[in-house]
Amino acid sequence: MSAQEVRRELLLDAPAARVWAAVADPRRLSAWFGARAQLDLRPGGLATFTWPDGTVRNATVEDVQEARVLVLRWHPFERDAAGRARRRPPGSVRLQMVAEGPRTRLIVVETRPGNRPDVFELYGPRHFGSREPGPNWELRFRAEVGS
Amino acid sequence: MSEPRVEAVFAALADPTRRSVMQHISAHGEASASELATHLPISRQAIAKHLTALSEAGLVSAKRAGRQVRYRLTPEPMSDAMGWMAKVGAQWDDRLQALQRVIEGPKKQGRNH
Numbered sequence: 001m002s003a004q005e006v007r008r009e010l011l012l013d014a015p016a017a018r019v020w021a022a023v024a025d026p027r028r029l030s031a032w033f034g035a036r037a038q039l040d041l042r043p044g045g046l047a048t049f050t051w052p053d054g055t056v057r058n059a060t061v062e063d064v065q066e067a068r069v070l071v072l073r074w075h076p077f078e079r080d081a082a083g084r085a086r087r088r089p090p091g092s093v094r095l096q097m098v099a100e101g102p103r104t105r106l107i108v109v110e111t112r113p114g115n116r117p118d119v120f121e122l123y124g125p126r127h128f129g130s131r132e133p134g135p136n137w138e139l140r141f142r143a144e145v146g147s
Numbered sequence: 148m149s150e151p152r153v154e155a156v157f158a159a160l161a162d163p164t165r166r167s168v169m170q171h172i173s174a175h176g177e178a179s180a181s182e183l184a185t186h187l188p189i190s191r192q193a194i195a196k197h198l199t200a201l202s203e204a205g206l207v208s209a210k211r212a213g214r215q216v217r218y219r220l221t222p223e224p225m226s227d228a229m230g231w232m233a234k235v236g237a238q239w240d241d242r243l244q245a246l247q248r249v250i251e252g253p254k255k256q257g258r259n260h
Contacts, residue, residue, distance in 0.1 A: 004157060006235045010243045014250045022249055032245035034238065089231075108243070110235050 004112040009105060016097045016104045020067040023095055047072050054081025062092065070095045089113060159204035164189060165197045169220060172207060177219045 012019055022028045029037040035049035035057075045061040057078035063071035076090040091112040098105045159165055164187070171186055172178045180198060184191040198218055201207040207218045 004232055006232055006239060008236070008239045008243055010247060012247060012250050018250060022246060028249065032242055032249050034242055034245070106243070106246075108239055110239065112231060112235075 006108075006110045008108045010108075011100065012104050012106055013102075014104055015102060016067040016099050019097050019104045019106055023070055023097075024064075024066075041070075055079065057088065059093070063094075068097055155204040156206060159200050159206055162197070162200075164193070165201055168194065168197050168201065169206065172218055172220055177210075177217045179215045179217050181215075183218075 022032065024039070024041055026037045026039045029039065033049065035051045038046075038048040039061075040046050041061060041064055043061055043064060045064075047059040047061060048056060049059070050056050055078055058075045059072040060075065061070070062073045063069055071092060071094045073092045074088065074090050076088060077085045078088050079085055089112045091110060094107075094109045094111075096107040096109075098107065160169075167187060168183055171183055175182075180191055180194045183194045183198075187194065189197075198207060198209075202209060202218075205221060208221045209216050209218055211217075
């Protein structure tokens with residue numbers, strides 16, 4: 001088995017455009033995600049989630065197809081309220097919307113990498129030297145991985 | 148627990164025979180390779196291979212008892228790997244419930260009027 005995966009499906013009594021709006025609009029996304037969301041909705045764009053306890057975790061938008069697909073790739077760190085970085089698995093979240101008549105099936109798949117090389121292990125030691133990557137590590141990281 | 152270990156856990160658990168080996172050990176508290184071979188439809192050599200894989204993943208531990216090597220489950224690595232799935236799964240259950248309220252809430256209230 002290569003990776004761990006959590007999969008959920010939900011049939012919503014709304015057209016895909018309305019489900020998409022609840023996902024793509026950061027204000028609406030924040031209403032159900034459990035964290036305050038900021039979202040630059042384009043491939044390579046930055047998504048930032050701030051949890052009520054102050055934990056901040058970033059992700060990169062990997063794929064965006066209006067009313068169909070949003071894929072976010074978690075960055076391999078989160079920061080607590082004091083700004084301390086903590087390593088996290090750089091998995092991804094895929095939200096897919098499939099129209100079923102007037103309704104929409106939302107399929108969520110969150111994965112944690114398995115056989116894929118860990119991006120931190122590839123790039124972290126070269127660029128950050130330690131687990132504390134310092135300020136603006138995301139920019140350097142994204143420049144290196146070309147996302 | 149580091150990532151490579153999580154991978155090893157899942158690779159080990161992906162095999163149905165290894166899962167039945169673990170089930171047998173779990174049901175009996177501990178077992179030797181020969182005991183497992185008498186209860187499961189595979190050879191003793193195959194059992195030994197599976198026990199090595201499980202052992203490398205940290206899922207079972209071996210203890211010498213006289214001339215026998217006895218195996219026990221070590222639940223810790225599994226609970227971490229399973230823990231991720233349980234935690235992330237529960238997060239999405241909460242989120243999707245909230246999303247359903249956000250999207251369908253007003254509509255449902257409308258129907259009730």
